[in-house]
Amino acid sequence: MLETDVVVVGAGISGLGAATALAQEGRDVLVLEARDRVGGRTENVEIGGQPNEIGGQWVAPYQSELEGLLEELGIELFPSHRTGEHVYVGPDKRVTRYEGHDAPLSDAAGRSYADAAAKLDELAAQLDPDAPWEHPDALALDALTYEEWLRREVADDAARDLLRSFLAGGFMTKPAQSFSLLAGLWVIAGAGSVDNLFEPDLCLAYRVVGGSQLIALRLAEGLGERVRLGSPVRDVAWGDGRVTVRAGDTEVEARAAVLAIPPNLVSGIRFEPTLPPWRYRLEQHLSQGAVIKALAVYETPFWRDEGLSGEGFAPYELVREVYDNTPPSGSPGVLCTFLAGESAEKTGYLPAGERRRIVTEGYAAFFGPAALEAADYVERDWSAEEWTRGAYCATFDVGGLSRFGPDLRRPIGPIHWACTDISGLGNMHMEGALRSGRAAAGEVLAAL
Numbered sequence: 065m066l067e068t069d070v071v072v073v074g075a076g077i078s079g080l081g082a083a084t085a086l087a088q089e090g091r092d093v094l095v096l097e098a099r100d101r102v103g104g105r106t107e108n109v110e111i112g113g114q115p116n117e118i119g120g121q122w123v124a125p126y127q128s129e130l131e132g133l134l135e136e137l138g139i140e141l142f143p144s145h146r147t148g149e150h151v152y153v154g155p156d157k158r159v160t161r162y163e164g165h166d167a168p169l170s171d172a173a174g175r176s177y178a179d180a181a182a183k184l185d186e187l188a189a190q191l192d193p194d195a196p197w198e199h200p201d202a203l204a205l206d207a208l209t210y211e212e213w214l215r216r217e218v219a220d221d222a223a224r225d226l227l228r229s230f231l232a233g234g235f236m237t238k239p240a241q242s243f244s245l246l247a248g249l250w251v252i253a254g255a256g257s258v259d260n261l262f263e264p265d266l267c268l269a270y271r272v273v274g275g276s277q278l279i280a281l282r283l284a285e286g287l288g289e290r291v292r293l294g295s296p297v298r299d300v301a302w303g304d305g306r307v308t309v310r311a312g313d314t315e316v317e318a319r320a321a322v323l324a325i326p327p328n329l330v331s332g333i334r335f336e337p338t339l340p341p342w343r344y345r346l347e348q349h350l351s352q353g354a355v356i357k358a359l360a361v362y363e364t365p366f367w368r369d370e371g372l373s374g375e376g377f378a379p380y381e382l383v384r385e386v387y388d389n390t391p392p393s394g395s396p397g398v399l400c401t402f403l404a405g406e407s408a409e410k411t412g413y414l415p416a417g418e419r420r421r422i423v424t425e426g427y428a429a430f431f432g433p434a435a436l437e438a439a440d441y442v443e444r445d446w447s448a449e450e451w452t453r454g455a456y457c458a459t460f461d462v463g464g465l466s467r468f469g470p471d472l473r474r475p476i477g478p479i480h481w482a483c484t485d486i487s488g489l490g491n492m493h494m495e496g497a498l499r500s501g502r503a504a505a506g507e508v509l510a511a512l
């Protein structure tokens with residue numbers, strides 16, 4: 065039996081952030097990680113001998129706590145490649161090249177989009193990102209689906225379709241009729257504004273030199289032997305001021321535990337005694353979204369030669385978005401997409417080869433037939449990942465956030481919680497993971 069002050073379950077950014085904060089305060093910590101790597105939803109893959117990412121990757125300027133950590137860790141950012149014209153594929157498959165940040169909507173659609181975005185901003189600004197359930201109209205906002213709100217508030221079809229595509233497809237990664245306006249507003253409030261979340265100049269601003277998994281790798285390096293890989297925690301026995309955690313043959317006794325795992329996975333752990341009923345109820349109303357991230361590799365970023373940025377949106381297609389993920393060296397060319405929400409649900413059944421065809425044909429709709437000739441293809445269906453079971457984040461069903469949100473972070477005896485899924489500012493993003501981990505560490509320090 066190993067003994068420590070605090071046992072942390074999960075070596076994503078939240079768990080490693082919590083463990084680092086505790087260690088900096090002189091506490092003994094041990095981190096148990098199920099996978100044989102750290103980083104959770106951030107994961108580097110090597111393409112052309114250089115790091116690329118198959119999980120989270122962009123850092124937006126509002127992610128201030130994360131940027132502070134990057135500086136501490138000596139990790140640099142580089143501006144995402146977005147130079148050139150972007151491409152929009154409309155409902156009739158018409159391809160339009162455009163510059164700047166706005167998709168080429170008609171004047172009327174543009175005005176409708178701007179009005180609706182302003183309404184979302186106004187509502188999100190009324191939420192406390194740490195406690196959206198406290199909004200005076202939380203029940204009503206949580207009873208209304210995002211789809212219904214779009215129907216009521218956005219008269220123009222193209223504007224509505226784009227707003228649906230951005231929030232439901234791009235972030236919640238589930239259909240717009242399956243989550244509430246309140247749940248969607250929470251993510252906007254977590255980012256600070258609609259622009260911080262949707263505006264490519266902001267949300268796609270930077271990438272991490274060395275790939276985003278480097279953040280977790282460096283944090284783990286700092287913790288050294290206090291991080292144990294290949295240790296899936298399946299049993300937790302808890303009582304007054306003591307907790308015993310078991311992962312295979314490893315048994316750890318501690319004064320407190322931080323469970324830094326996605327909340328949809330908590331039910332996979334056997335607790336002795338069982339957790340209070342409210343905790344199990346909560347989990348039954350949360351589900352992960354669906355995301356398959358796909359990278360296609362080309363000898364060169366051929367689209368750049370044609371004055372294209374490699375970025376595009378196609379709200380009506382399976383391949384709804386595309387980005388230039390070419391490494392800073394400029395070669396090989398890499399295009400990246402997310403088959404998210406309904407696109408993942410529709411294509412998840414198919415063999416990988418079939419999905420590769422769909423993805424490269426989707427890229428060809430933006431950039432022409434050269435996109436069909438990918439030299440390599442890498443994909444990750446995050447729903448198939450045993451230790452995540454979806455992406456980007458676990459979110460509540462309609463009505464769930466106002467009913468169960470207040471219990472999300474409630475400690476149970478010596479057990480505390482962390483994860484981006486339960487964070488306020490930076491919710492759903494690496495920023496939220498870090499903030500959530502540090503907040504849990506603060507809670508534990510106060511409790512010990």
Ligand SMILES: Cc1cc2nc3c(=O)[nH]c(=O)nc-3n(C[C@H](O)[C@H](O)[C@H](O)COP(=O)(O)OP(=O)(O)OC[C@H]3O[C@@H](n4cnc5c(N)ncnc54)[C@H](O)[C@@H]3O)c2cc1C
Nearest residue numbers: 074076077078098104105120121122297451484493494497
């Ligand atoms: C495809 C994709 C694209 C994304 N894009 C972006 C982006 O561009 N920008 C951005 O900021 N964010 C993005 N994100 C989100 C970002 O990656 C996450 O918010 C963040 O990495 C979550 O960190 P976390 O520590 O909260 O959770 P996780 O990374 O999920 O960490 C939890 C850890 O717990 C481990 N674990 C689970 N169960 C157990 C158990 N029983 N025992 C032991 N260990 C366990 C897991 O293996 C995992 O390592 C993206 C995510 C994905 C998947």
